[in-house]
Amino acid sequence: MLFPFARRRPDPRRALLDRLHGEIVGAVRRPAFYIDYGVPDTFEGRFELLALHAGLVLRRFNAAEKPGPAVAQDLVDTVFAHLEADLREAGVGDVTVPKRMKRLCEAFLGRSAAYDAGLRSGDGALASALGRNVYAGRVEGDAAERLSRYATLAADVLASTPLASCLEAPLPFPDPSTVPSLSPP
Template structure:
C-alpha cells in the first residue's frame, strides 16, 4: 500500500503553510490571553486559545477562493500537531485517533462560533464564554480584552493580502 501511496501522492504542499501555522501557534501562546484575558493556562485552555486563533484565520481564508486549498492544508497541519501533542502527553496509539477526532470536532464548532460571533449583530462574547471559557465567564475586563484582540486580529487579517497571510502575517494577535 505504501508503494501505491508514493506513486499517486502529490507532493506534500503543507510545508508551504508552516510559516502561517507557526504564527498561529505563537499567537495562541501570547501571554496576554492568559493574563489579561484569563484564559485557563492549562493544556485545555491552550488548546482552546489555539483553536480560537486558528478559527479566526480559517474564517478569513474562507473569504478567498485562492485560499480554500491552503486552508485544508493548514487544518491538516493542526491535526498533525495535535496528534503529536497527544502522543507526547501519553495518549496511546489505540485511542489517539479518537481524541484527534474530538479535537477536530471542537475546531469545527469554534469555526462556526467565530463566523457567527464576528458577523454583524453576532454575539462574540457569548461565543467566547461557550467555546473559549467552557461556559464560565471570566469577568467583564478579561472578556472585553479577548473580544477586542480577536476583533483586531480579524480586522488585520481582512486587510492582509493572501500572500502575506500565507507567509504568516498575524500582527494583531
C-alpha cells in the same frame, strides 16, 4: 547514497504550512492571554486559543481567491497532524488517540463556526461563544468581551491584509496586550 534519485526534494507548500502553523501557535503562546485575559493555562485553554486563531486564519483564506481555500484545507490538516503528535507525545495511547482526535475535530469545527457567526452578527454573540468555550462559562469581569474585541480586531486585520502578504510574510496578529480591559485594574 545507494539511490540518490529517491531523495525527497523540499516541498515549498510544506514549508509554508509549517510556518503558518508556527505563527498561529506563536500567537496562542502570548503570555497576555493567560495573564491579562485569564485564559486557563491548560491543554484545554491552549486548544481554545488555537481554535480561535486558526479559525480566524481559515476564515481569511476561505474568503480569498485561489489558492486561499486550498491552503486553508492544507492548514487544517497540518493543525490536526500537530495536535495528534502532541497527544502522542503527552502519552495518550494508540487506542485513545483516534477518539480524542474526533472530539477535538468536532470541537474545533463547532467553535470555528460559532466564532464566524459571532463575527458576522456583531451583537455580542462572539463574546458569548468565547465565554462559553474558552472560559467554560466561568468568566470573570470583561475577559470574554475583551477577547471578543481582540478576535474582531484580528479578523479585521487579517481581512484587510492581501492574501499574498499572508502567504509570504508573518500573519498580522495584533498584540493582545494593546486591547484595553473595560474593567478597572
